[in-house]
Amino acid sequence: MATVVVQRPKLKWHEKWFISTLAKGLLITLGHAIAILRGKKKVTMQYPEEKWDANLPDHYRGAPALVTDEHGRERCVSCQLCEFICPPRAITIIPEEIPSTDPWAKVEKRPRLFNIDMIRCIYCGMCEEVCPEQAIFLRKDYAITGLSRAEMVHDKTKLYEIGGVREGLVNKWNELK
Amino acid sequence: MGSFLDSINLAFIIAAAVKIVFFSFMVILPMVAYSVYAERRVSAIIQDRVGPNRTGIPLTLFGGKKDIALAGLIQPLADGLKFFLKEDFTPAHVKKFYYWLAPALVMVPAMMTAAVVPFGSELDLGWLAKLGVEGAWLHKPIKLVIADLNVGPLYIFAIASLGVYGIVLAGWSSNSKYPFLGGVRSTSQMISYEIALGLSIIPVLMIFGDLNLSKIAQYQDKNGWLLLPLWGEGLTFKRLVLWIPIFISFIIFVVAMFAETNRAPFDLPECETELVAGYHTEYSSMKFALFFMGEYAAMIIGSGLAVTLFLGGWSIPFGAPLGLGYVEGATPIWLGLLHIGCFLAKVVCFIIFFIWVRWTLPRFRYDQLMKLGWLVMFELALANVILTAALIVWLPN
Numbered sequence: 377m378a379t380v381v382v383q384r385p386k387l388k389w390h391e392k393w394f395i396s397t398l399a400k401g402l403l404i405t406l407g408h409a410i411a412i413l414r415g416k417k418k419v420t421m422q423y424p425e426e427k428w429d430a431n432l433p434d435h436y437r438g439a440p441a442l443v444t445d446e447h448g449r450e451r452c453v454s455c456q457l458c459e460f461i462c463p464p465r466a467i468t469i470i471p472e473e474i475p476s477t478d479p480w481a482k483v484e485k486r487p488r489l490f491n492i493d494m495i496r497c498i499y500c501g502m503c504e505e506v507c508p509e510q511a512i513f514l515r516k517d518y519a520i521t522g523l524s525r526a527e528m529v530h531d532k533t534k535l536y537e538i539g540g541v542r543e544g545l546v547n548k549w550n551e552l553k
Numbered sequence: 554m555g556s557f558l559d560s561i562n563l564a565f566i567i568a569a570a571v572k573i574v575f576f577s578f579m580v581i582l583p584m585v586a587y588s589v590y591a592e593r594r595v596s597a598i599i600q601d602r603v604g605p606n607r608t609g610i611p612l613t614l615f616g617g618k619k620d621i622a623l624a625g626l627i628q629p630l631a632d633g634l635k636f637f638l639k640e641d642f643t644p645a646h647v648k649k650f651y652y653w654l655a656p657a658l659v660m661v662p663a664m665m666t667a668a669v670v671p672f673g674s675e676l677d678l679g680w681l682a683k684l685g686v687e688g689a690w691l692h693k694p695i696k697l698v699i700a701d702l703n704v705g706p707l708y709i710f711a712i713a714s715l716g717v718y719g720i721v722l723a724g725w726s727s728n729s730k731y732p733f734l735g736g737v738r739s740t741s742q743m744i745s746y747e748i749a750l751g752l753s754i755i756p757v758l759m760i761f762g763d764l765n766l767s768k769i770a771q772y773q774d775k776n777g778w779l780l781l782p783l784w785g786e787g788l789t790f791k792r793l794v795l796w797i798p799i800f801i802s803f804i805i806f807v808v809a810m811f812a813e814t815n816r817a818p819f820d821l822p823e824c825e826t827e828l829v830a831g832y833h834t835e836y837s838s839m840k841f842a843l844f845f846m847g848e849y850a851a852m853i854i855g856s857g858l859a860v861t862l863f864l865g866g867w868s869i870p871f872g873a874p875l876g877l878g879y880v881e882g883a884t885p886i887w888l889g890l891l892h893i894g895c896f897l898a899k900v901v902c903f904i905i906f907f908i909w910v911r912w913t914l915p916r917f918r919y920d921q922l923m924k925l926g927w928l929v930m931f932e933l934a935l936a937n938v939i940l941t942a943a944l945i946v947w948l949p950n
Contacts, residue, residue: 393929398914405599405913412598420603 432516437499439517440492441539442532443510450536451511454485458503458512466496467503490532494520513539572699577667580897585849586629588904594625595908633842641838644727651726656840658719659847662712663854669705670857671767673697673867673893674774674879677886694884697867697893698767705766706754709858710747713813716851717743720815720822720832723844727835735831738919739822742812745926746819750809752934753802756941757862760795766858770866774879778865779803784874791948798941803863805934810855812926815848817911819922826916856903860896867896 390396411417421428444450454471472488474481503512515538522528530538590605597604608631609623643652675694702708717739724736757779761769776785779799782792812819823831833844860866869891872878877888884892917925 401913402909405909408601409595409598412601417601419601422603 429516436516436518437501437514439494439499439515439520439530439538440497440501440503440512440535441515441517441530442490442512442535443539443542444536446541446543448541449480449483450486451509451542452487452490453483453509453511454487455508457506457508461502461506463500463502464496464498466493466498467491468493487532490535492530492535494522494528494530495525510542513542515539568695569699572695572697573668576672576699577664580672581664581667581850581853582846584853584897584900584904585846586633588849588853588908589632589845590626590629591904592908592911593628595905596912599909599912636839636842639838641840644835646728647835648726648728651722652835653840655719655723655726656836656843656847658722659716660719660843660850662715662719663847663850666709666712666851666854667857668699669702669708669766670854670861671696671698671770671866672857672896674771674884674889675881676889677884680886694889696767697889701765701767703765705764705769706758706858706862707764709854710751713851713854714743714747716847719844719847723836724822724832727832729835731828731830731834732832735822735828735834738828739815739832742815742819742821742922742926745923746809746812746930749805749926749930749934750813752931752938753805753809754862755934755938756798756802759938759941759945760799766861766866770861770868771879771881773865774868775873778868778870779863781865781870784871791944794948795941795944798937798944799863801933801937802941803859805930805937806859806863808925809930810859811907811910812922814851814855816852816907818914818917820911820916821919821922852904852907853900856900856907857896860899860903864899867892869895 388396442450442452454469456469456471459465459467459469468489468491469487470489471485474483474486499514501514504514517538520528594604594606596602605625605628607620607622608625608628610621610627612618612620643649675696677694720739721736724732724734724739727733758764760779761772763769763772773779777783777788777792780796780803782788782796786792811817815822821831822828823833825831828834833841836844868879869875869877877891879888879892
């Protein structure tokens with residue numbers, strides 16, 4: 377069996393008795409302290425005052441939200457695919473039929489109730505990935521807080537409020553087609 | 554009975570009580586709280602962090618718009634409040650009496666040693682006479698030391714080593730393995746360091762020829778600090794040569810003081826990476842806080858002793874040549890206050906040094922500590938005693 381002889385560093389006497397090594401260590405920590413005190417180095421961001429929002433990457437996965445299209449129509453057709461794929465089962469959808477008097481009656485279905493329980497949501501983005509209508513998107517909102525469980529459930533109004541309007545992408549329901 | 558009552562010097566007792574309240578409750582305890590804060594802030598800047606910088610006056614609780622942060626200076630109060638509100642839990646498997654006794658045995662010796670440390674020269678209260686206060690006691694300046702004992706350092710060592718009983722009792726009475734190991738380590742650490750600690754100040758005492766700490770401080774005020782013998786009679790050739798053994802004994806004293814107060818790099822009884830929290834693993838709430846405060850109080854007194862013995866105590870550097878020196882019985886009140894400030898400033902610098910070392914050095918291994926204590930420090934201290942004696946005897950005055 378091959379034997380590996382580890383080469384230990386040869387310490388000088390002053391290194392062995394912690395004389396020069398102690399001074400060296402103290403100088404290193406002092407250097408860090410001085411750099412921080414002079415404001416030359418800044419590592420910590422003071423969170424609520426300073427935020428990183430402008431630098432969030434495009435693929436950042438924040439709170440999921442529903443969007444309306446350029447005609448003000450809610451894009452969700454209540455297919456419930458997101459409800460079924462959601463790993464922590466955070467989404468609850470109750471579909472309803474769009475009445476025939478509605479200009480978008482040909483879409484047939486829309487959600488009567490669309491709840492996302494933000495305590496359960498794991499921000500995985502599967503709902504966005506599975507949606508055939510591109511109606512649900514993960515936004516960049518990350519500070520979702522509330523004082524009660526009920527407050528943490530985002531209902532339809534809240535979801536549309538976060539989501540806003542998205543144009544383009546899917547236009548199979550438009551007059552053009 | 555009448556003669557006994559007459560023999561009681563009421564002014565002396567009141568002065569002592571005022572000094573106790575001032576020094577231990579208004580200086581040391583707040584310093585304990587704020588050295589914890591300093592520890593956190595200094596460790597933070599050393600590690601490129603920020604540390605507690607938020608806890609201030611919570612105006613938002615009272616309907617204000619914004620909290621006043623004060624750079625986190627209220628943090629120690631919040632920590633103390635937290636300790637009071639925590640559950641004071643006594644595990645079922647402990648030996649109750651000693652379990653309850655141990656935290657007090659750590660805190661009490663640490664506070665008791667404060668009695669002989671002179672924290673200022675003297676305060677002249679003569680100006681009170683102008684305000685209409687009368688009494689004979691006004692015209693005698695008050696010495697700023699709680700007990701002006703002639704055995705100062707011996708008293709400190711005797712009482713300070715009692716602190717280890719608290720740790721050992723805590724380790725033993727907790728009746729579980731990690732505290733027990735912590736207690737055992739504390740014992741063997743103490744016996745390997747107390748000797749070096751005691752021997753290290755013998756050269757100092759040989760030079761002073763006195764064990765009274767306030768006289769030692771006065772001497773240094775007049776003749777230059779032991780580590781800075783640059784004024785008064787300190788400029789003689791003999792004193793400058795004696796600087797070498799004094800420096801050695803200062804190093805030994807400081808290293809032994811680190812071990813004595815269980816500070817890193819010798820914090821083996823606590824040793825959170827190996828022993829969970831060491832001897833106070835089973836403690837919670839205020840009992841844990843007492844251990845914590847005892848450790849910091851011991852650190853402050855240790856710094857006070859080091860400052861008094863080696864760095865001139867309350868004396869101002871180059872005080873005598875600058876006219877800021879102490880003259881017995883004729884020190885104006887502002888100079889007395891300045892001396893108190895000077896002492897506290899030196900102690901604060903020493904505590905910052907303690908903290909700086911803690912966040913720089915890794916913990917020594919156990920056998921390394923014993924080896925350092927028995928094979929290096931002890932011999933070095935002994936040799937230093939002999940060297941000093943030889944220098945004192947043979948060098949011309």
